[in-house]
Amino acid sequence: MAFSLPPLPYSTTALAGQGMCQETLELHHGKHHNAYVTALNGLVESKGLAGKSLETIVAEAGKAGADGLPVLNQAGQHWNHVLFWQVMSPKGGGDKLPAALAAKIDSDLGGLAAFKEAFKQAGITQFGSGWAWLIIGHDGKLKVTKTPNGANPLSTGEGQPILGVDVWEHAYYLDFRNVRPNYLDNFLTKLVDWDVVEGLLKSGGMKSGQGA
Amino acid sequence: MRLSSRRGLLLGAGASALVASRAFAQTAPAAGPFTLPPLPYAPEANEAAIDTRTMQIHHDLHHAAYVNNLNAALKDHGQIGGLPLGVLLTKLAELPDTIRAAVRNNGGGHANHSMFWEIMGGPGGTPSGELAEAITRDFGSFETLRTRLETAGNTQFGSGWAFVTVSPEGRLGIAQRPNQDTPLMEGGRVLLGNDVWEHAYYLRYQNRRAEYTRAWWNVVNWDAVAKRYAAAKAGTLGI
Numbered sequence: 191m192a193f194s195l196p197p198l199p200y201s202t203t204a205l206a207g208q209g210m211c212q213e214t215l216e217l218h219h220g221k222h223h224n225a226y227v228t229a230l231n232g233l234v235e236s237k238g239l240a241g242k243s244l245e246t247i248v249a250e251a252g253k254a255g256a257d258g259l260p261v262l263n264q265a266g267q268h269w270n271h272v273l274f275w276q277v278m279s280p281k282g283g284g285d286k287l288p289a290a291l292a293a294k295i296d297s298d299l300g301g302l303a304a305f306k307e308a309f310k311q312a313g314i315t316q317f318g319s320g321w322a323w324l325i326i327g328h329d330g331k332l333k334v335t336k337t338p339n340g341a342n343p344l345s346t347g348e349g350q351p352i353l354g355v356d357v358w359e360h361a362y363y364l365d366f367r368n369v370r371p372n373y374l375d376n377f378l379t380k381l382v383d384w385d386v387v388e389g390l391l392k393s394g395g396m397k398s399g400q401g402a
Numbered sequence: 403m404r405l406s407s408r409r410g411l412l413l414g415a416g417a418s419a420l421v422a423s424r425a426f427a428q429t430a431p432a433a434g435p436f437t438l439p440p441l442p443y444a445p446e447a448n449e450a451a452i453d454t455r456t457m458q459i460h461h462d463l464h465h466a467a468y469v470n471n472l473n474a475a476l477k478d479h480g481q482i483g484g485l486p487l488g489v490l491l492t493k494l495a496e497l498p499d500t501i502r503a504a505v506r507n508n509g510g511g512h513a514n515h516s517m518f519w520e521i522m523g524g525p526g527g528t529p530s531g532e533l534a535e536a537i538t539r540d541f542g543s544f545e546t547l548r549t550r551l552e553t554a555g556n557t558q559f560g561s562g563w564a565f566v567t568v569s570p571e572g573r574l575g576i577a578q579r580p581n582q583d584t585p586l587m588e589g590g591r592v593l594l595g596n597d598v599w600e601h602a603y604y605l606r607y608q609n610r611r612a613e614y615t616r617a618w619w620n621v622v623n624w625d626a627v628a629k630r631y632a633a634a635k636a637g638t639l640g641i
Binding site: 221317320 | 459464507559580581582601604608
């Protein structure tokens, strides 16, 4: 089995009215994400990845430290983008979270406003390329965190992401130029599909279904 | 760190960022030891590789943010802030934990971009004289140097820079660094360098970084690079 680029769950024009234009989605999915998939497939044989799930590959590459980076860069970015496309939607945004997710955010993170601020700060302060995350930690509590480049909370061993936002400049430069805070505001208020996030909370995280 | 929330408030939607930023750049307090150097040429000067809009955003907003954030980090650290930038960047390990990352990221960003503007604005072409001889000696040919620097830039995963380094004896080398790190942080010197953060090329080249790193040679100012080479050998190249 080879890794594959999953189709976007919406058209490339679907998010244009919500701050993510067609060109961004075409490039981000069709070029950037696709390049990670192609590069990862090119590493399967030389790095002995055959038979492993994407999640296992990411976790093992993370544990390997600097030696694992060539695999982590591609495998992590494949996993990260698979999640990213899922957590956005043309019907995303708004402050009406489904009940279980809202209650969990209230109890673990001090409410929706506090969560949004923490998530936004994580994205702003991830210097250079990387991601900001909402994860289920090993203690079962929600937590906000961030990782550089292609890493993620599976590779760092921090927990299971249920929401992630790409803060590589390619994710927002056409729509927001240098103003990353506005991209993050827009993501939280207009793009996040909270039903999907609650689904991932209930299932304990995303299973990509991808493997070598 | 790169984008303070203050900037986010001041700048409106992305589409109007440039206009708003101009106002910001003019009204920002020059509090602190470091200042944004003006571009040494018009923003149109690098059109053979870099579009005008990118030059404006890159200098007026990205570089300005590094300067402002560096000054903010040093605000309550007068003695440290009095150091020349090239010296400050060799003392990261000695800085207080509270400002080390900010000085590394923003001080590195200030040094890297100051060098970057200085060595562009030229007609490209080939180096000459003593510098050309050093390139042939250390790389075999100018074309080999070009290929090796492009490879260093193209393979820097995520944000970062590709550099040609120069020793006090005039020996040249290739280095790549993530984010805003620079060989200055290890006491080295940079002859020239290319920015491979996506903000450096995304508006014109999008995901095609290799096209950017190849076209970039079209705007290198070899006279400026030769001056840096002479300064490095004389021990007077600050950053």
